[in-house]
Amino acid sequence: MNDSTFVTPFAARFELRVPVVQAPMAGGATTPALVAAVSNAGGLGFLAAAALSPEKIASEVAAIRALTDRPFGVNLFVLEPAAPDEATVRQALEAIDPLRADLGLPPGQPLARYAPDFRAQLETLIELRVPVASFTFGLLSAADVDRLHANGLYVIGTATHVAEGVAWRDAGADAIAAQGAEAGAHRGTFIGAFEDALVGTMALVPQLVDATGLPVLAAGGIMDGRGIVAALALGAQAAVMGTAFLTCLESGIPQAWKTRVRSMSDTSTSVTRAITGRHARGIRNPLMQRL
Numbered sequence: 001m002n003d004s005t006f007v008t009p010f011a012a013r014f015e016l017r018v019p020v021v022q023a024p025m026a027g028g029a030t031t032p033a034l035v036a037a038v039s040n041a042g043g044l045g046f047l048a049a050a051a052l053s054p055e056k057i058a059s060e061v062a063a064i065r066a067l068t069d070r071p072f073g074v075n076l077f078v079l080e081p082a083a084p085d086e087a088t089v090r091q092a093l094e095a096i097d098p099l100r101a102d103l104g105l106p107p108g109q110p111l112a113r114y115a116p117d118f119r120a121q122l123e124t125l126i127e128l129r130v131p132v133a134s135f136t137f138g139l140l141s142a143a144d145v146d147r148l149h150a151n152g153l154y155v156i157g158t159a160t161h162v163a164e165g166v167a168w169r170d171a172g173a174d175a176i177a178a179q180g181a182e183a184g185a186h187r188g189t190f191i192g193a194f195e196d197a198l199v200g201t202m203a204l205v206p207q208l209v210d211a212t213g214l215p216v217l218a219a220g221g222i223m224d225g226r227g228i229v230a231a232l233a234l235g236a237q238a239a240v241m242g243t244a245f246l247t248c249l250e251s252g253i254p255q256a257w258k259t260r261v262r263s264m265s266d267t268s269t270s271v272t273r274a275i276t277g278r279h280a281r282g283i284r285n286p287l288m289q290r291l
């Protein structure tokens with residue numbers, strides 16, 4: 001491979017020096033400092049905005065724009081508004097209270113709101129004219145994708161298997177984030193059962209390349225240059241790396257979490273829905289085991 005191998009059409013479009021996308025990571029990792037540092041270094045930084053209110057999205061995007069004039073992305077979860085009934089909330093709190101007690105914390109309380117409104121978040125991305133928007137957990141309508149395009153946004157849909165990639169292509173997406181079974185955190189699966197959608201990155205990427213004809217970005221288990229080269233060899237136009245960026249200086253997660261990520265091995269994670277109700281790959285810890 002020579003240097004031009006790394007200038008894929010996707011990399012060229014965003015003038016990336018390296019075909020690397022820093023994955024959006026809800027939970028505090030993707031600070032404006034991290035997003036801007038990646039974009040300034042020649043990759044594509046990504047803000048995880050799923051848990052942020054429209055006002056917070058606006059202030060984070062302003063902070064990113066103060067730190068870089070290069071392209072970056074913002075990611076949302078395509079979800080219906082969460083409206084759990086009282087009994088469900090009580091049951092969840094009761095399951096967690098013993099763990100809170102062990103840590104010397106008072107019993108948990110119901111929240112006033114469980115998730116920001118997706119439609120309001122989407123409008124914010126349009127108003128802010130963010131360069132790139134990516135989505136997981138669901139599919140946008142063709143009309144929504146058209147609106148994003150009309151406002152200059154590049155649209156990336158997450159797929160964990162071929163049917164999801166084809167659905168995003170048919171909705172008009174510009175590129176597909178192929179999320180292999182190795183990927184850290186939540187599974188993006190929105191068609192079929194999650195158990196049927198644990199396709200490894202190596203198998204998933206070429207099938208999505210062939211089936212969609214769109215730029216495919218490979219996500220899941222890519223940790224260094226060897227993985228990036230392998231992803232390109234499979235036909236991907238960039239590697240999406242999440243876990244590898246978790247321990248960066250600019251990542252906003254607590255130091256204890258960074259230390260733990262660094263000391264993990266190949267068999268340290270499990271996929272479970274115990275933590276959030278949605279299947280996700282995480283480090284096996286006492287919380288996961290007890291829940």
Ligand SMILES: Cc1cc2nc3c(=O)[nH]c(=O)nc-3n(C[C@H](O)[C@H](O)[C@H](O)COP(=O)(O)O)c2cc1C
Binds near residue numbers: 024026050
């Ligand atoms: C801590 C963490 C949080 C994540 N949060 C999001 C998110 O908010 N939105 C999203 O589309 N993907 C999210 N992901 C998944 C990434 O987009 C990507 O699929 C994954 O990190 C790739 O696998 P890797 O961690 O092995 O690099 C998250 C991943 C991690 C590790």
